[in-house]
Amino acid sequence: MVNFKKLIAETVYDxxxxxxxxxxxxxxxxxxxxxxxxxxxxxxxxxxxxxxxxQLIAADIAARAGDAxxxxxxxNVNAYVNFFIDRAYFAGxxxxxxxxxxxxxxxxxxxxxxxxxxxxSSPNIAKPFHIGHIRSTVIGNAIYKLYDAVGFDxxxxxxxxxxxxxxxxxIVAYRKWGSEEELAKDxxxxxxxxxxxxxxxxxxxxxxxxxxxxxxxxxxxxxxxxLALWEKFRKLSLEEFNRVYDMLGITFDSYAGESFYSDKxxxxxxxxxxxxxxxxxxxxxxxxxxxxxxxxxxxxxSDGSSLYVTRDIAAAVYRKETYDFYKCIYVVASQQNLHFKxxxxxxxxxxxxxxxxxxxxxxxxxxLSDGDDIKMxxxxxxxxxxxxxxxxxxxxxxxxxxxxxxxxxxxxxxVSKEVGIGAVxxxxxxxxxxxxxxxxxxxxxNFDGETGPYVQYTHARASSVLRKAEAxxxxxxxxxxxxxxxxxxxxxxxxxxxxxRVPEVVEEAxxxxxxxxxxxxxxxxxxxxxxxxxxxxxxxxxxxxxxxKLALVKASRTVLANCLGLLGIAAPERx
RNA sequence: GCGCUCGUAGCUCAGUGGAUAGAGUGUCUCACUCCGAAUGAGAAGGCCGCGAGUUCGAUCCUCGCCGGGCGCACCA
Numbered sequence: 001m002v003n004f005k006k007l008i009a010e011t012v013y014d015x016x017x018x019x020x021x022x023x024x025x026x027x028x029x030x031x032x033x034x035x036x037x038x039x040x041x042x043x044x045x046x047x048x049x050x051x052x053x054x055q056l057i058a059a060d061i062a063a064r065a066g067d068a069x070x071x072x073x074x075x076n077v078n079a080y081v082n083f084f085i086d087r088a089y090f091a092g093x094x095x096x097x098x099x100x101x102x103x104x105x106x107x108x109x110x111x112x113x114x115x116x117x118x119x120x121s122s123p124n125i126a127k128p129f130h131i132g133h134i135r136s137t138v139i140g141n142a143i144y145k146l147y148d149a150v151g152f153d154x155x156x157x158x159x160x161x162x163x164x165x166x167x168x169x170x171i172v173a174y175r176k177w178g179s180e181e182e183l184a185k186d187x188x189x190x191x192x193x194x195x196x197x198x199x200x201x202x203x204x205x206x207x208x209x210x211x212x213x214x215x216x217x218x219x220x221x222x223x224x225x226x227l228a229l230w231e232k233f234r235k236l237s238l239e240e241f242n243r244v245y246d247m248l249g250i251t252f253d254s255y256a257g258e259s260f261y262s263d264k265x266x267x268x269x270x271x272x273x274x275x276x277x278x279x280x281x282x283x284x285x286x287x288x289x290x291x292x293x294x295x296x297x298x299x300x301x302s303d304g305s306s307l308y309v310t311r312d313i314a315a316a317v318y319r320k321e322t323y324d325f326y327k328c329i330y331v332v333a334s335q336q337n338l339h340f341k342x343x344x345x346x347x348x349x350x351x352x353x354x355x356x357x358x359x360x361x362x363x364x365x366x367x368l369s370d371g372d373d374i375k376m377x378x379x380x381x382x383x384x385x386x387x388x389x390x391x392x393x394x395x396x397x398x399x400x401x402x403x404x405x406x407x408x409x410x411x412x413x414x415v416s417k418e419v420g421i422g423a424v425x426x427x428x429x430x431x432x433x434x435x436x437x438x439x440x441x442x443x444x445x446n447f448d449g450e451t452g453p454y455v456q457y458t459h460a461r462a463s464s465v466l467r468k469a470e471a472x473x474x475x476x477x478x479x480x481x482x483x484x485x486x487x488x489x490x491x492x493x494x495x496x497x498x499x500x501r502v503p504e505v506v507e508e509a510x511x512x513x514x515x516x517x518x519x520x521x522x523x524x525x526x527x528x529x530x531x532x533x534x535x536x537x538x539x540x541x542x543x544x545x546x547x548x549k550l551a552l553v554k555a556s557r558t559v560l561a562n563c564l565g566l567l568g569i570a571a572p573e574r575x
Numbered sequence: 576g577c578g579c580u581c582g583u584a585g586c587u588c589a590g591u592g593g594a595u596a597g598a599g600u601g602u603c604u605c606a607c608u609c610c611g612a613a614u615g616a617g618a619a620g621g622c623c624g625c626g627a628g629u630u631c632g633a634u635c636c637u638c639g640c641c642g643g644g645c646g647c648a649c650c651a
Contacts, residue, residue: 032594042593044631080594124651165650284649293578301649308651337579338646365645401613431588435581436644443587447613449599457613465610520589534615575613
């Protein structure tokens with residue numbers, strides 16, 4: 001397909017301008033208002049070099065470019081050269097391309113032969129999966145899909161929080177107040193109650209904290225009794241998590257969590273010593289990062305047990321040695337910005353230059369409204385909304401709406417899951433990931449406007465038109481060369497332009513680790529399609545016109561499904 | 576206190592060193608004998624937190640201030 005930006009850059013290019021083709025291409029803009037053209041080239045910057053008013057420069061370029069074939073017209077408005085692409089030509093090109101590539105449209109091979117690791121979700125074992133966990137899980141999954149789409153070999157790692165002092169606490173609590181039967185009945189709930197009780201009791205009996213630390217030391221030393229309990233907790237928790245992952249349609253290539261690295265740490269502690277980085281402070285071993293304004297990174301506690309940073313160092317080196325990654329992406333909350341800065345600095349001081357390929361992709365906080373107050377979620381204090389409840393409620397609400405609408409020929413059980421869960425995922429991926437938000441049932445259960453169901457509805461609607469055409473004896477897949485002259489209306493053309501931009505949108509979203517760029521574009525496409533649908537009748541009598549419009553509908557449906565797929569959302573044909 | 580981060584319409588949020596700052600939602604209207612109304616159209620709603628600076632041009636970049644959030648060694 002023609003790269004229009006490149007074409008325009010070539011048209012504008014002139015040695016006298018003193019700019020390279022690439023520089024010109026980088027300056028090309030898409031005007032805010034379509035009445036000002038499809039692409040624009042601003043000439044302000046040229047004024048100084050050419051010693052000429054920018055309006056005059058723009059006029060010269062416009063005059064020079066005016067007769068190029070791909071453009072309907074080229075005109076200058078003040079200092080801008082505005083390019084209007086020949087609509088029919090453009091629509092024909094885009095539709096051919098989308099319908100030729102099908103579900104490969106939007107994908108590329110620009111990452112071919114390189115490995116990328118995405119670490120995401122990473123819940124803490126023995127704690128329930130709550131609405132806060134949706135962020136890493138869903139954003140991480142979308143980033144995996146985006147990197148996969150642009151051709152990278154992607155390894156998905158669920159870095160389970162399955163180690164640390166918290167397990168000392170859990171074991172102590174279980175021994176004191178737990179029972180096997182209770183645990184078997186509802187594992188997560190029981191474990192959570194032990195954990196909560198531990199913290200309550202520890203307020204009055206601080207010696208419990210010491211006992212927990214001692215127990216973790218035993219666990220780390222591989223004492224059989226502690227190890228057996230820990231393994232049991234881990235197994236039961238993982239079974240629960242998998243239920244949620246199944247609902248979300250998410251899988252991982254590795255569940256190597258923190259515990260996996262427990263026996264790999266001594267090597268790095270020794271290495272830090274050998275490199276003279278480790279110093280003792282109040283009985284603990286630390287790396288002094290004060291010269292970099294990053295405080296101190298604690299490597300071992302005064303009782304000798306390990307910490308988060310220690311395990312992350314071991315994990316990073318292990319991954320580099322095992323996978324030789326091009327990039328290792330950590331989808332972890334912005335609360336841990338300091339941790340990641342410290343950790344990267346330690347790796348750098350150790351001489352691991354590849355630490356620059358380790359990328360922390362932070363996201364904002366989910367909090368809960370507690371009457372007038374807005375508070376952070378707290379598992380300990382029982383102030384949580386469980387993700388599974390949110391998903392189930394969204395599915396139930398969807399089923400209710402579907403029954404109200406008396407949808408014909410639809411498997412409500414199946415589709416309400418696709419739509420309800422899709423709504424939750426879409427909502428999560430709508431905003432820039434760095435933004436904090438307050439969880440709201442109203443918002444997550446709203447299916448009007450810029451929502452997942454809206455986009456899915458648009459897809460189902462396009463599918464419905466194609467079904468109608470098939471029923472009338474048209475083989476939509478066999479429509480060959482179309483006459484794009486029928487697609488020069490504003491609404492058809494705007495839609496075609498949005499379809500055209502999908503590959504660059506996918507590349508941008510991957511490069512910025514920002515799935516919401518795709519989500520936003522998807523909404524734009526759906527809005528544009530619905531406008532086209534309202535403005536124009538598709539199944540008209542004129543064969544040529546009908547075929548051209550059906551080809552555009554088919555291309556739109558393909559793109560909607562492809563982009564939903566990139567976000568991990570289903571694209572039902574009926575709903 | 577220091578560091579990071581956010582501040583755009585009543586609310587939730589897009590946006591870009593450039594042309595008149597955009598959606599959704601809410602409010603008020605309109606459109607289903609017509610391909611799916613989970614839709615579309617219209618109205619109303621803005622010192623883009625404040626103040627300087629850089630620039631031909633700043634909502635965007637820099638600095639300062641104000642406000643919210645998060646973080647700042649034996650949790651992760």
